[in-house]
Amino acid sequence: MHRARLVSATVAAALCLLLPGRASAADIDDFNDINNVENAGFESGLSDWTCSAGSGTAVSSPTHSGTGALRATPAGQDNARCAQTVAVRPNSTYTLSAWVRGGYAYLGATGTGTTDVSTWTPDSSSWKQVSTTFTTGASTASVTIYTHGWYGQAAYYADDVSVYGPDGGGGGDPEPTVPGTPGGLTVSGATSSSVSLAWNAVSGATVYNIYRSGTKVTAVTGTSATVTGLAASTSYSFQVTATNAAGESGKSATVTGRTTSSSGGGTGLPKHAVTGYWQNFNNGATVQRISDVPSAYDIIAVAFADATSTPGAVTFTLDSAGLGGYTVDQFKADVRAKQAAGKKVIVSVGGERGTVSVNDPTSATNFANSVYALMQAYGFDGVDIDLENGLNATYMTQALRSLAAKAGPSLILTMAPQTIDMQSTSNTYFQTALQVKDILTVVNMQYYNSGSMLGCDGKVYSQGSVDFLTALACIQLEGGLSPSQVGLGVPASTRGAGSGYVSPSVVNAALDCLTKGTGCGSFRPARTYPELRGAMTWSTNWDAAAGSAWSNAVGAHVRGLP
Secondary structure (H helix, E strand, C coil), rough: CCCCCCHHHHHHHHHHHCCCCCCCHHHHHHHHHCCCCCCCCCCCCCCCCCCCHHHHHEEEEEEEEEEEEECCCCEEEEEEECCCCCECCCCCCECCCCCCCCCEECCCCCCCCCCCCEEECEEEEEEEEEEEEEEEECCCCCEEEEEEEECCCCCEEEEEEEEEEEECCCCCCCCCCCCCCCCCEEEEEEECCEEEECCCCCCCCCEEEEEEEEEEEEECCEEEECCCCCCCCCCCEEEEEEEECCCCCCCCCCEECEEEEEECCHHHHHHCCCEEEEEEECCCCCCHHHHHHCCCCEEEEEEEEECCCCCCCEEEECCCCCCCCCCHHHHHHHHHHHHHCCCCEEEEEECCCCCCCCHHHHHHHHHHHHHHHHHHHHHCCEEEEECCCCCCCHHHHHHHHHHHHHCCCCCCCCCCCCCCHCCCCCHHHHHHHHHHHHHHHHEEEEEECCCCCCCCCEEEECCCCHHHHHHHHHHHCCCCCCCHHHEEEECCCCCCCCCCCHHHHHHHHHHHHHHHHCCCCCCCCCCCCCCCEEEEEEEEEHHHHHHHHHHHHHHHHHHHCC
16 A cells, blocks of 8 residues: 655655755655556546557446446457556566456556566456555666456456556556545345445545444445344444545444344245246146236246346246237236235246356346346346356346345345255355345255255255255255245146156155154254245146145145244
């Protein structure tokens, strides 16, 4: 970090007397570090910078601070190198740093006259600082600093580049001043364990500190944050400050946020819930309208939203012809009627053949914007993530948080990973679930079409048994998810999946084993989880084709859980 120019004229004069060869007070700048980079924050576009093959552009979002940042995109054999020649002094040490995000990002300096340096970081969905130092040679008057990405990787962003050290005489950006106090602090949402906050941006701020009851609890680079780990039905006070290299602002006005009750959170769901997928197509199961779905289902997941030609974006088209002439207006009216009856209707993204890919900041933004647009157009309460062909934890987390910021605390967010996706917390699906835990409603893992899997005790269990359901659920329950975020996903009939069907009585036994410690097989969990959310089935249509045997039995049983 640089040293501020705090030397007074008196001290300067004194030093001139003490140090031979110092002719004037102006020379005291030799002892003060400055940022020698010009247009360090890209507030003036790409002025003073040169990017290879036209790879760079100045953007207004996302930025680390101020109103500008660099976005550079590697293409083909070009690594998106953006460089500036900076004036320096010989025989001097400098600290080179930059804030980066997005794809792989490299930072370095050449022409130092000694040892050229570089550093790098892998892709990141949030801003992170990279830094290195170099020493100039005896005759070095300038160095070239640069950023670049990596071949075939996503675009990277850079902001607030600095070369701190003795003034090289080439100018440079002025040193920062302490930012102003943030204004507009509001509570934007709450769950049973978290409160979400938002505030106005402050010019020159690089980081915002969030205080709960006077104690700093987290820091973020954006203008919103979610404070987690709170008690249900409890009021908390919050303040925010803005910081940069010069220091921290005063604290904002205080706001009070109150968490919701623990049963159902802020979503309006019952403590225990049943989820059913509704098929927007005819594959031999009973064709239904939303109004035909039995009342036993608390969450109805409309399958599926489809990928578009825009990376990350999704759309939904009602299969009116396949559903016997079901019109969009009738569909929307049925959704509203279910919601009036206390049910939630969400749109599911993915499925076995889904090709939605969220793997960079742009596609994450497209995903969030398009899902929110569907929520507004059709009245959906939220989204279900059912991506069976890979998931990027970093950017899906970014997308879901962006969606939550738009939709507010009533958002219903569910997931339906395959069993292999939840075998370990190191798996990307599991990582995503944990990273959005504060806004996550339920994970209904698919306990079918998987074959044998490991339980939390390290033993192998075959699908189609009570042990398979309980021992695999235990991995999620002990791996960081709250019991209220875990549901058992099973087929509604033997035709609903290729393998893994179990009778409703087996599902109910597994629910009892996990919540009450009764009905267990050979596997018995070390403790019970009375807050367990419930169960899910594929699908309401296959359930109807089997005379609603699944929803009649499991739905009633879920209602009676502790």
